[in-house]
Amino acid sequence: MDQRVLIAGDRSSAGKTTVSMGLMANLKDKGYVVQPFKVGLDYIDPSYHSLITGRPSRNIDGLLMKDERIRDIFFDATKDADISIIEGVRGLYEGYSASNDIGSTAQIAKVLKTPVILVIDARSITRSASALVKGYQLFDPEINFSGVILNHLGSKRHKEKAEEAINRYTNLEVLGSIPRDSFTGIKMRHLGLVPAKEGEKTDKNFFNTIENIKRLIADYVDIDKIVSIAKSSEDIENLKSSNTIFFQSSQQNTVKIGIAMDEAFNFYYYDNLYLLENAGAKLIYFSPIHDKKLPEVDGLYIGGGYPEFYAEDLESNKSMLTDIKRFCEREKPVFAECGGLVYLMDKMVIKNDEYSFVGLIDGYSSMNRDRRVVNYVLGKFTENSVIGRENDKFIGHEFHKSIAFCGGKNYTINLTRGEGIKDGKDGMKVYNTLATYTHFHAASFLPFAKNFVENCKL
Structure with a gap:
């Protein structure tokens, strides 16, 4: 199934993991068969994806894998899914080198021709948020930017000014505005989040955390609009390769x-x-x-x-x-x-x-x-x-x-x-x-x- 969307951040800790997890949980509740993916080499975020969706989250990495192999993994994973949510890694353009996009989230967006929703850490910025969005768009015109989610907003006025600036100076719609003090309860360690397999056994509040994230995204993000964006994804069936047999x-x-x-x-x-x-x-x-x-x-x-x-x-x-x-x-x-x-x-x-x-x-x-x-x-x-x-x-x-x-x-x-x-x-x-x-x-x-x-x- 080609319906897909990629959740990218303007930087690390912008909130893409929270948004991705909340989307997956809400879409599953709506009856969708959700296939998760994670860009880059990460064990921990995919453990939450898999727990939430009931399906194995697949890692895709443009440095380790040729374009053909990335698509092989994608087609193998999505053959019985309704919609795919791809969580990016770090900032959208961060990769192996400063001079190209190899190993970056942007590379995956182009290989899989996937609409990108940019999650912005809007802490302490309003009008500057529009400059940030504009810069990301101009940096690589091949990226199909399809919306913005503002995170870490401090007040109603902060939200209104940031949304107004993006609406005025860019052609992208604000699909969500998430308050700064929203508590999700995700526990951190020196290598990232506590893995889901461990958390569900050792943290009595673990499943409340998942519910908190689900409600947060349901309250502050336009999920139906994101589904519409996913449905508008370009058909890439013609990019299937004979190597898909590799997974048989x-x-x-x-x-x-x-x-x-x-x-x-x-x-x-x-x-x-x-x-x-x-x-x-x-x-x-x-x-x-x-x-x-x-x-x-x-x-x-x-x-x-x-x-x-x-x-x-x-x-x-x-x-x-x-x-x-x-x-x-x-x-x-x-x-x-x-x-x-x-x-x-x-x-x-x-x-x-x-x-x-x-x-x-x-x-x-x-x-x-x-x-x-x-x-x-x-x-x-x-x-x-x-x-x-x-x-x-x-x-x-x-x-x-x-x-x-x-x-x-x-x-x-x-x-x-x-x-x-x-x-x-x-x-x-x-x-x-x-x-x-x-x-x-x-x-x-x-x-x-x-x-x-x-x-x-x-």
């Missing part, structure tokens, strides 16, 4: 892969899991916090998340720690990503406390630094591993605050961009386990799913 399964589920999934570990791109299934895997979910032993599986995938907030729970589950270490020592295929890397090390240090973890990788991780690492990375495998082969190149990303101090020397990845575990080295290999700070997107690094499943067959 051609194999039986011949191996079992255990997926660590709970409050501590839930950073997985939907397409990573989807493509593992298509490559022949049956996914078996387990909790390193709550389950006492591993399920019977042929391989393990331990993704990212927030193990630092559940370090005591993870440490206390001794039988799971032992099971995972023995599994790795049997040279079974294991891929551990970021939080998974941290979990496989000897211990984690948080302030003055130490927590013992799996103990497969010699060394420890520490949360005792101020900055976080958020990067695209460019790299190459220097030897074969469970997901990559020697000389395979990839683009991925880093997304963490911890720092790892590894005693081992067997790094299997060289990065030409990014930090990795140490000095541009990443991919610690122990037995048949690969542990990285790099996050991979399987629709970008195509060998990921096939190689992992093939290794699990051996």
